[in-house]
Amino acid sequence: MFAKMKPTAFALLAATIAAPALADEVNLYSYRQPELLKPLTDAFTAETGINVNVAYLEKGMIERLTAEGTRSPADLVLTVDIARLAAVVDAGLTQPVDSAALSANVPAAFHDPDGHWWGLSTRARVVYASKERVKPGDVTTYEDLADPKWKGRICTRSGTHAYNVALTAAVLHHLGEDGARAWLEGVKANLARKPQGNDRAQVKAIWAGECDIAIGNTYYMGEMLKDSEQKEWADSVNIVFPVFEGGGAHVNISGVAMTKAAPHRENALKMMEFLTSPQAQEIYAHANFEYPIAPGTEPDALVKGWGSFTPDSVNLMELAKLRPAALKLIEEVDFDG
Structure with a gap:
């Protein structure tokens, strides 16, 4: 209409x-x-x-x-x-x-x-990190998310959601097919629960103590801070702008x-x-x-007030071309399984 x-x-x-x-x-x-x-x-x-x-x-x-x-x-x-x-x-x-x-x-x-x-x-694809359980500098790159030190500590929405497919396409661009597969397997092994909900639900999970870090878009923080119920969730986390090694933040x-x-x-x-x-x-x-x-x-x-970041310099049309391959990798590792 x-x-x-x-x-x-x-x-x-x-x-x-x-x-x-x-x-x-x-x-x-x-x-x-x-x-x-x-x-x-x-x-x-x-x-x-x-x-x-x-x-x-x-x-x-x-x-x-x-x-x-x-x-x-x-x-x-x-x-x-x-x-x-x-x-x-x-x-x-x-x-x-x-x-x-x-x-x-x-x-x-x-x-x-x-x-x-x-x-x-x-909008940047960032890390929401618990103010209580994550120290500054504990996570600085997207590659860090696959580090075993985060085992049982990460929350995210479905790997096949458009936001995460775009991020995986960026990982594929920077790390190549083998590197992207290993990254997906590493992040999956670090999940605190099966991928579910939207980006706001991940922040709620951190607030509830179900996980310590989550992947989400920056603008959700602004929306949560305007909501009387969700403001408490938002206040429990810091925004961290990770980058790719040798690159910038994914946007x-x-x-x-x-x-x-x-x-x-x-x-x-x-x-x-x-x-x-x-x-x-x-x-x-x-x-x-x-x-x-x-x-x-x-x-x-x-x-x-959330801080500044340097966007990754890759043209987004190049990432769009990689999305089918990224989705295939996500499904092959059974990320949501």
Whole structure:
């Protein structure tokens, strides 16, 4: 269902197709929650006068765009996780965009080398560590997670979840197939319990004493600190930014791409350039507890308080290509078994 951000919002696909295109609008398909996007769309409209119509999709974006074909009303897609961005590109549903503003705002590691998608914010895959039972410096690298000293002390969600598949793809990039297999086997041997729950559930398990460290995304800390029940869980852990030996911290991304059919291409480009601008990225980062990527931008004060890190320099599209091999390794070692 389409959510109206402005009075001219397109509500039904049939009506949109039948109606003439309006020059003062841009149409966006998004997996992100309305409350995260509204500050951005309001700011864009205030600056440009262009109305933003948003269709919030929980799933099926590729299927929908494919079914609509060249008659699709969508100008842009905005989603999280490199796997989803790469899948839209691989399905032939996007077009390359070449823009000096985009290139200036988005570092090379955070956009498609061919210009099909552009990053907006990042989240790091970090270690949540018990304040009581883990000393500073006990874990500094992702490789450390396979050290037998952590036997019976690690919690994580399913190894086949998209977040952990992405991390394993990064391990595969850095350590090769044999190294990644040994790493997965080592981490599995160190688990305190069978992989289960979401990232927040891992922090709760540390608070409850079921494990000492867990793997999770940074932004969950911000969300837990806002929740009266979960704040106690969050207060029981420190965030540790591990790195790969010879590399940086693993990050994933939210990003935007222009659809192949884009009926309002000029407006869509203006919105892409706005979304990657320092102004918009700081608005977005404040709403979602993620890290802006435009040069000179700062994260939200709460996020900044967790510490700084150096992102891994590998282009995320390279990691997207490794995801099938990473998933195969996860299944071969029966990580969730």
